[in-house]
Amino acid sequence: MQTSPIVLSVIGAIVIILAGVLGFAVFPNVVEKTIEKELRLLKGSDTWNKWADIEAPIYLNFYIFNVTNADEVIESQGLVMPKLQELGPYAYRQRRQKIDPRSECRNPSTCKQTVKYEQNVTYFFDQEKSGDLSEDDIVNVVNLPLIAVIKMAEGLIAGLVPPGSPPGTADQFLAIIGNLVNTEHLIKKDVRVGDVTFAGWDVSSFLALKALESMLPGVIIEFPSEFDGFRFGVYKGRNGTTDGEFEVYSGTKAASQFGQIKNWNGSPSLTYWNSSKCNALTGTDGSIFPPFLEKENPIVIFNTDLCRTLELTFKEERTVQDLKAYRFAPSRQLLQGPDQNPENMCYCLRENTTECRSGIIDVSVCRNGAPIILSTPHFLDGFEGFSLAMGLEPSREKHETTIDIEHRTGLLLEAHKRIQVNVEVKRKYVAQFANVTDDGMLFPILWVDEEAAISEVDVEDFKDRVESPIKTINIVRWVFMAIGIALVLVAIIVFVACRKSKSKSHV
Structure with missing residues (x-):
């Protein structure tokens, strides 16, 4: 018993x-082990096919800053602060396709560890998502081409004026240039939204600068590549183009390397910044991530718009289409000025380091010298003086970059990559902005929300x-x-x- x-x-x-x-x-x-086996960039695999031709809906949503007091700003030559009205979203759907993705990989045990590719991105205006807004809407925006030309002219004049010249010689030359383009002002009025974004507006008025070639023997005026066809748009030349050639690890040797960048345009590092740490080329391109993410470990992304890598830290757990997700977002320290975060000194390329304020990135170093400053939308977590002066209202919910990832597989569930495009305006010896304040202005032209979400089909498949x-x-x-x-x-x-x-x- x-x-x-x-x-x-x-x-x-x-x-x-x-x-x-x-x-x-x-x-x-x-x-x-099954997840590791699935997450390999092996040609012909399901992972490869979804990565090579992304069918999930991705949108680039534009929010334009319309200057409502354009005439006052123009007549005051920059003395009157602009009043901004945010219009948007103007939604463009993206189509992302890898061009000739290639690896010498037929057998996982003998294949090459990396994959090379370029990614072609095409944009299509989405009227339904844009609602009542249209590419034909008319706005007044800061005249970025004028500011770029004046900056280009300053560099040209600096090379022409010999040492020991009478004081004010350079200013006189600059005043001549301002007079040659006297039809252009600090604010560009009555521009189509579609021209601000991709099509570009007419900048043929700057051809008047060619007169300098006859006035100054030996001088040749070469306009920036952004002036091709004598039309200028903030995103002109980026529709149907690529961000260069990437070489990434396929994940065949180690799952932790899946999607990690080895080279960009043939180089294992960047050359823009002041230290090897800031020039380090690490992380992924932001579309794929290694599996088995831990909350304690940040995710790293290389952003070609910002010309640098970014670390995003764990923020919270959330649910996306019934799937558990880890949300990652930039820490406040990421874009702090060197006065608050000395580790960011290598991103400050200015002689006067106090000009390197929190929340902004001067990308002129990788934009052929164009006076473009990128920032968080509405200067979120940035220098308060910027947002207060323009009457902007930063909101963490609306303006923070966030990426939601399924932590076991690294599957991207939802993302909002948000960047604002600004122009630095300083007082110059030209009539167009002779009264700009001594500290200058950081003038926003638009901000974008690159929005991606997993499709219902992929959710069910997962x-x-x-x-x-x-x-x-x-x-x-x-x-x-x-x-x-x-x-x-x-x-x-x-x-x-x-x-x-x-x-x-x-x-």
Whole structure:
């Protein structure tokens, strides 16, 4: 009679041990190995096909800053601060296709560890998502081409004026240039939104500067590449183009390397900044991530718009289309000025380091000298003087960059990459902005929200291939754990019952 509870307890213990070993060690390890095997950029694989031709909806949403007091700003020559009205979103759907993605990979055990590719991005205006807004809407915006030409002229004049020239000689030359383009003003009025974004507006008035070639023998006026076709747009030349050639690790040797950048345009590092740390080329391109992310470890992205890598830290857990996600966002220290974060000194290329304020990145170093300053929208977490002067209202919910990732697979579930394009305006010896304040202005022209979200089809595919097996394993291991515990409990009950029965039989 005593053999039965012993057998039951032994069987129960074996079931509990097997449930623990298989459910908490073996099966999860099998799932992990399966994820690692799936997340490889092997030509012909499902991962490769979805990566090479991204079908998930991606939008570039433009928010234009319309200057409502344009005439006052123009007439005051920059003395009156502009009043800004935000218009948007003007939504453009993206199509992303890899051009000639290639690797010498036929067998995972012998293949090359990297994949080379360029990514062609094409934009299409989406009227439905834009609502009542249209590319034909008319706005007044800061005249970025004028500011760029004046800056170009300053460099030209600096090379022409010999040392020892009378004071003001350079200013006189600059005044001549301002007069040659006297039809242009600090604010460009009545511009189509479609011309501000991709099509470009007419800048043929700057051809008047060619007169300098006859006035100054030996001088040749070469306009910036952004003036090609004598039309200028903030995103002109970027529709149907690429951001250069990437070489990334395929993940065939180590899952942790999946998507990590090895080279960009043939180089393992950047050359823009003042230290090897800031020039380090690390992370992914922001569309794919390695699996098994931990909250303690930041994700790293190389952003070609900002010409640098960015670290995003864990912010919170959230749910995206019924899937658990880790949200990552830039820390406040990321874009702090060197006065607050000395580690960012290498991004400050100015002689006067106090001009390197928080929340902004001077990208003129990688934009052929164009006076473009990128920042967070509405200068979120940046120098308060910028947003207060323009009447902007930064909001973390609306203006913060966020990336939501399924942490086990590194699958991108939702992303909002938000960047503002600004122009630095300083007082110059030209009539157009002779009254700009001594400190100058950081004048926003627009901000963009690059929005991506996993499709419903991919959600269902993820659930079938990852969630369902994991749920099944969880159910099975707890069922067997419960069976084992039940057998042990039954054995105890039987044992106790037998002891009582035996005690009664002796009475």
